[in-house]
Amino acid sequence: MSRFLLRRFATMVLTALALTFAVFALTNLGPNLVKLAKTEASVRMTDAQVASWLSRNGYARPTLARYGEWLGVLPGWRGADADGRPRGRCLDRAPDPAAAPRRCGVLQGDWGFSTAFKSGVIAVIGRSLGATGWLMAWVMAVMVPTALALGVLAGMREGSRTDRTLSTAAIVTTATPEYVSGVVLIVVLASSTVGISPLLADWGLIGSRTLFLGTATSAMERITFWNFALPVLTMALYGTGYIARMTRASMTEVMREQYIRTARLKGVPFRAVILRHALRNALIAPFTVIMLQFPWLLNGVVIVETLFNYKGFGWTLVQAAGNNDIELLLGCSVVAVVVVLVTQLISDVGYVYLNPRIRVA
Amino acid sequence: MEPIGGLAILGRAAAQFAPVFVAVAVTFALSLRHRRRLGLYGKLFGSPVAMTGFAIVMFWVFTALFAGWIVTHDPLAQVSGMRNAGPGAPLTGAGAPYPYYLLGGDSLARDVFSRMVMGARRVLAIAPAATLFAFMMGITLGVPAGYFGGRLDTLLAFIANLVLAFPVILLFYLLVTPEIRATGIPRVLAAILFLFPILFLVILWNSRFFTNPRKRVIYLGVTLVVGLWAYAGLAFDADPLGLLGMDPNLLNVFVAVVFVNAPTVFRIVRGLALDIRTRDYVAAAQTRGEGSWYIMLWEILPNARGPLIVDFCLRIGYTTILLGTLGFFGLGVSPESPDWGSTINDGRRLLTIAPHPAVVPALALMSLVLGLNLLADGLREESLRD
Numbered sequence: 137m138s139r140f141l142l143r144r145f146a147t148m149v150l151t152a153l154a155l156t157f158a159v160f161a162l163t164n165l166g167p168n169l170v171k172l173a174k175t176e177a178s179v180r181m182t183d184a185q186v187a188s189w190l191s192r193n194g195y196a197r198p199t200l201a202r203y204g205e206w207l208g209v210l211p212g213w214r215g216a217d218a219d220g221r222p223r224g225r226c227l228d229r230a231p232d233p234a235a236a237p238r239r240c241g242v243l244q245g246d247w248g249f250s251t252a253f254k255s256g257v258i259a260v261i262g263r264s265l266g267a268t269g270w271l272m273a274w275v276m277a278v279m280v281p282t283a284l285a286l287g288v289l290a291g292m293r294e295g296s297r298t299d300r301t302l303s304t305a306a307i308v309t310t311a312t313p314e315y316v317s318g319v320v321l322i323v324v325l326a327s328s329t330v331g332i333s334p335l336l337a338d339w340g341l342i343g344s345r346t347l348f349l350g351t352a353t354s355a356m357e358r359i360t361f362w363n364f365a366l367p368v369l370t371m372a373l374y375g376t377g378y379i380a381r382m383t384r385a386s387m388t389e390v391m392r393e394q395y396i397r398t399a400r401l402k403g404v405p406f407r408a409v410i411l412r413h414a415l416r417n418a419l420i421a422p423f424t425v426i427m428l429q430f431p432w433l434l435n436g437v438v439i440v441e442t443l444f445n446y447k448g449f450g451w452t453l454v455q456a457a458g459n460n461d462i463e464l465l466l467g468c469s470v471v472a473v474v475v476v477l478v479t480q481l482i483s484d485v486g487y488v489y490l491n492p493r494i495r496v497a
Numbered sequence: 498m499e500p501i502g503g504l505a506i507l508g509r510a511a512a513q514f515a516p517v518f519v520a521v522a523v524t525f526a527l528s529l530r531h532r533r534r535l536g537l538y539g540k541l542f543g544s545p546v547a548m549t550g551f552a553i554v555m556f557w558v559f560t561a562l563f564a565g566w567i568v569t570h571d572p573l574a575q576v577s578g579m580r581n582a583g584p585g586a587p588l589t590g591a592g593a594p595y596p597y598y599l600l601g602g603d604s605l606a607r608d609v610f611s612r613m614v615m616g617a618r619r620v621l622a623i624a625p626a627a628t629l630f631a632f633m634m635g636i637t638l639g640v641p642a643g644y645f646g647g648r649l650d651t652l653l654a655f656i657a658n659l660v661l662a663f664p665v666i667l668l669f670y671l672l673v674t675p676e677i678r679a680t681g682i683p684r685v686l687a688a689i690l691f692l693f694p695i696l697f698l699v700i701l702w703n704s705r706f707f708t709n710p711r712k713r714v715i716y717l718g719v720t721l722v723v724g725l726w727a728y729a730g731l732a733f734d735a736d737p738l739g740l741l742g743m744d745p746n747l748l749n750v751f752v753a754v755v756f757v758n759a760p761t762v763f764r765i766v767r768g769l770a771l772d773i774r775t776r777d778y779v780a781a782a783q784t785r786g787e788g789s790w791y792i793m794l795w796e797i798l799p800n801a802r803g804p805l806i807v808d809f810c811l812r813i814g815y816t817t818i819l820l821g822t823l824g825f826f827g828l829g830v831s832p833e834s835p836d837w838g839s840t841i842n843d844g845r846r847l848l849t850i851a852p853h854p855a856v857v858p859a860l861a862l863m864s865l866v867l868g869l870n871l872l873a874d875g876l877r878e879e880s881l882r883d
Contacts, residue, residue, distance in 0.1 A: 147655075154659055159671065167676035307874060311867035313818045315825045315841055316859040323852040330852055350849050434664040439825065443845065450666075454826065457670035465670075472664045480662070 144484060148477045159469040160203045163462045169195050171460050176251065206248075206466070208241020242470060248463030252455055257467040260452060265471065267356060268437055268448035271367060274359075275433065279372040279379065280426060286376070287383020288418065292410060294388045303384065309377030314439040318370040322443075326350035326366060352446035367444045371436045375429055379422055386421040390414045420490045427483035431476040501585040501597060510599050510610065513567050520559040521552060537806070540879045547875020553868025557861075560614060561621040568611035569595035572835045579606040581851040603840070603854035604847055612835040613857050619836040620865070623747070624816040627754040631816075632809060634693040634755065635762025637700075640793045642763070643770025654767070657760035665757055666822065672753040673829040683749045687732040690755050695724035704790040750829040754819055758812060765808055769801040776800075803880040807873050814869035821862050837862045 173189045174181055181189065190196045204210030240246040247257035290302035309317075324331040326348045333347045349363040390396065391414060399409045438450030445451070449468070456464035501509070511518070525542075532539035541547045560567060570576075571594075578589055579602035586598045600610040642650040660668075677683065702716040730741025731748075743751070773779065774797060782792045824830050824838020832839075837858035844855025 151655075151659060151662055155662060158659075159667075162671040162677070165676055165680050165682075167679040171676065307870050308867060311814065311870045312863050313821060313866075315821065315838070316863045319841060319845060319848065319852075319855050319859045322848050323856055327849040327852055329850060431662070431664055435666050435822075438664075438666045439822065442826070453667065453670070457667075460676075469667055472667055473662060476662045476664065 140488075141485070144481060148481055152473055152477055155473045156207070156466075156470060157203055159466060159473075160206060161199050163465050164195075164199055164202065168460060168462065172251075172462060175460065204241075205239075206241050208239050208243035208246070211238040247467045247470075250456070250461050250464040250467075252459040252461040252464060257464050260464060261449070261467050261471060264447065264449045264452040267446065268441070268450065270359060271364075271371070271437065271440070271446065271448060272433060274364065274368045275371045275375070275436075278368055279375050282372070283376045283379035284383055284419065284422060287380040287422065288387050288410070288415065290380065291384040291387025291391065291418065292414075294391065299384070302380065306377040306380045306384070309373050310381070312374060314370050314374060314436050315443060317373050318366070318440060318443045321366050321370055322350045350444075352441075352444040356447055367440050367446060370443070371433070371440050374436065375433070379425055379429065382425040383418065383422045387414065387418040390418045393417075420487065423490060424483045424487050427479045427486065430479040431472075434472055434475065500583060500587060503585075506585045506599055509597070513569060513599070513610075514560070516563045516566055517556060517559040520563070521555050524555055525552070537876075537880065541872075541875065544875040544879055546871050547879060550868045550871025550873070550875055553864055554872055557617050557865045557868070558621060561618040564614050564618045567614045568608075569597075569599060570608040570611045572607065572611040572615040573833055574608075575606040576602070576608075577606065579608075580604060581847065581854075582606075583851075584609075584853055600857050601851075601853045603844060604851070605843075609854050609857050612840055613837070613861050615835040616837045616840060616858055617861065617865075619834065620817055620820060620862075623751060623754070623820060624813050627751055628758065628809060628813045628816050630690060630694060630751075630755045631758035631762050631812070632805070633697045634690060634759040635766050636798065636805075637693050637697045639763040639766030640770045640797060641789075643767040644774050644789065644793050644797065646771075650767070653763065657763045660756065660760040661764075665819065666826070668757060669753055669823055669826070669828055672756065673749050673823060678745055678749055683745070683752050684732065686752045686756060687748055690752060690759075691728055691732045695720065695728060698724065700790050701794050704788055704794055707788075746829050746831060750820070750823055753823070753829070754816055757819065758816060762808070762812070765804070766801065769804060770797055773797045773800050807877045807880065810869050810873035810876060814866040814873075817862065817866055817869070 169190055170186055173186045173193075173195075177185075177189050187196070195202070201210060237244065245258070247261070249255075250257050250260050253260045286302050286306070290299045290306075293299060312320075325333065327333060327350070328337075336347055347362075348366050350366070352363050352367045354360075354363045396409060396413055399413050400406070404413075434450070437448065438453055440446070441448045441450035442454055449471070452464070453468045453472075455461070456468055528535065528539070529542055532542045541551055576588060576598075579586065579598055581604055582598055582602040584599065584601040586601060588596055588598065598608050598610065600608075600613070603609055603612070638653055642653045671677070672683075698720045699717060702720060703713065706713040706716060726738070727741055729735045729737065731743050734742050770793070778800075779792060779796055782796050787796075820836065821838035821841070824834075824836050824840070825842045827839060827842055830836060830839045840858040841855050841862075844852075844858075848855055
């Protein structure tokens with residue numbers, strides 16, 4: 137087991153390095169740097185001025201070297217500006233240039249400065265991750281129990297009417313991406329002109345103009361049912377169908393096993409067969425699926441936060457990409473990549489741990 | 498003139514869609530009649546789920562084909578006074594090609610109905626083609642990886658996992674930007690990705706017909722001439738005849754979507770090849786002394802077709818969702834483009850006041866994906882039956 141973990145961990149580190157390098161290279165392409173120079177210094181710079189700005193600020197060096205510095209394994213560059221004052225990656229941010237460290241990168245905890253938000257990348261990401269954490273927590277709390285229950289119900293008696301209905305519903309939700317279900321939910325539940333809100337307002341059942349709020353901006357301060365239900369529902373819908381289908385497939389497979397038949401022939405009540413014999417085995421596969429949902433949840437987060445204007449991680453990522461905020465985008469990518477890789481690791485390890493039939497030497 | 502009501506809108510829309518309904522009906526009548534002779538396609542018509550899915554998919558396919566007849570207005574034309582007009586709103590000025598905006602006008606006073614119909618053409622032009630390219634790439638790399646195993650497999654699987662570990666949206670934000678178009682990276686990627694279909698076909702024909710020189714020359718010749726002509730036109734925009742070409746924006750989107758899809762296909766194909774290579778008929782072919790490529794493409798691949806066809810349907814749906822996502826974030830599309838994702842994005846700003854510009858393409862996209870999913874589900878059941 138420990139050798140498996142070790143190898144898995146080594147692959148993970150290698151993957152993380154390769155991915156962050158790819159992101160670094162793609163965000164630091166020539167045209168991006170030219171754009172950065174023009175937004176930071178002056179829009180009307182000539183090509184020669186841009187080139188000199190880039191070399192003065194340490195951008196005109198090989199990508200690999202700058203990646204090393206950004207990562208914190210190579211010492212930061214040092215140079216001097218036009219007046220002969222010392223400049224450098226680590227010097228510019230330190231209060232006292234003499235005491236500046238040699239290396240300052242992601243590994244040292246220096247993630248850079250966000251040009252769009254005018255504050256440190258760590259602070260921006262920390263704040264946005266906090267907001268997204270709440271969203272994720274609620275989505276998981278809604279999605280996982282619902283999906284597992286629906287999947288088990290559908291898979292319990294294969295081909296029954298419950299199964300047909302639930303399976304069709306699951307297909308419908310997996311065919312509905314977040315930007316479609318979000319739009320439909322807003323129109324039906326949070327529009328003052330159409331849907332059910334005008335009706336309810338006419339009947340005097342609700343005090344405000346709409347039943348739910350179409351934006352989740354106010355949830356940044358205080359989460360209430362009315363401002364948070366729609367984003368959570370939008371995100372949970374797609375995943376619920378998917379996980380429910382996986383659970384159903386796994387449940388039907390288990391229900392065909394010999395030991396289930398044995399249990400039933402012994403005269404164990406159906407409920408007990410499901411709860412005691414089938415459930416644990418049927419939940420192994422969905423566990424992997426749920427863990428592997430995290431990367432996809434990241435996508436959902438980006439769409440839902442943009443749609444509902446909730447300033448979390450996904451919203452920040454869009455802002456960073458839209459504003460050519462290179463260091464923030466890099467920071468976001470590091471977080472995203474780490475989340476994806478860690479969940480993959482947990483999924484693999486958990487699968488081995490839960491499934492007694494798999495043994496890793 | 499008064500705005501027309503819900504029933505009248507439905508009736509008029511149905512009249513516009515008449516060619517589509519006729520075409521779907523003809524397809525179904527012909528297929529049902531000859532279903533016994535049509536193999537897997539004929540079996541589709543044994544399952545209600547698959548038939549429903551197929552009907553929805555064919556509806557959109559014919560809509561895309563006949564879009565020119567269905568539209569009531571120019572999808573780009575703006576008519577004054579029609580901004581955010583409700584469904585069924587009449588046009589005031591004279592000389593309009595059609596007296597109503599059937600599904601209302603959007604925030605730029607364009608006809609929502611016509612844009613939705615034209616959007617179908619755009620989506621269906623890209624999604625199946627991109628999926629096909631992803632499959633070509635996934636198969637060309639996945640079958641050898643599964644069959645040979647070893648270092649090649651480890652390396653390719655590592656690369657595939659790298660791409661899969663990227664959150665898709667981040668990848669899109671990195672790969673589909675005006676800046677990256679300036680560097681020429683999409684062209685390089687296209688040059689690599691578009692090579693795979695030619696490579697695949699060349700190996701396919703060569704491994705089969707290398708004992709029959711005349712056939713081999715014909716098959717390879719046709720493949721290479723057509724393939725390289727299309728390759729020059731699509732990847733480098735250097736078609737000597739000037740017929741084929743791809744707008745840089747579109748190329749960028751296309752390449753990004755193929756790039757995202759190919760690793761998943763690779764994983765599926767690799768898994769299937771790993772399983773099938775242990776079968777007796779593969780051992781028999783090896784004993785006969787067949788070449789590796791022959792075994793891979795003519796013994797293993799045909800026996801993996803069931804799951805691959807099912808995944809192909811699902812993946813077109815997924816690609817449609819991805820294209821919608823790109824449009825939703827305004828990546829790689831011109832602002833006038835009628836594709837569904839960007840129309841949803843345009844409409845969502847006024848969602849609570851004028852919902853129709855966003856809801857119409859949203860429902861269109863959902864129904865197409867739903868049709869594809871139902872079709873895949875039905876196909877899976879039918880192919881499991883035998």
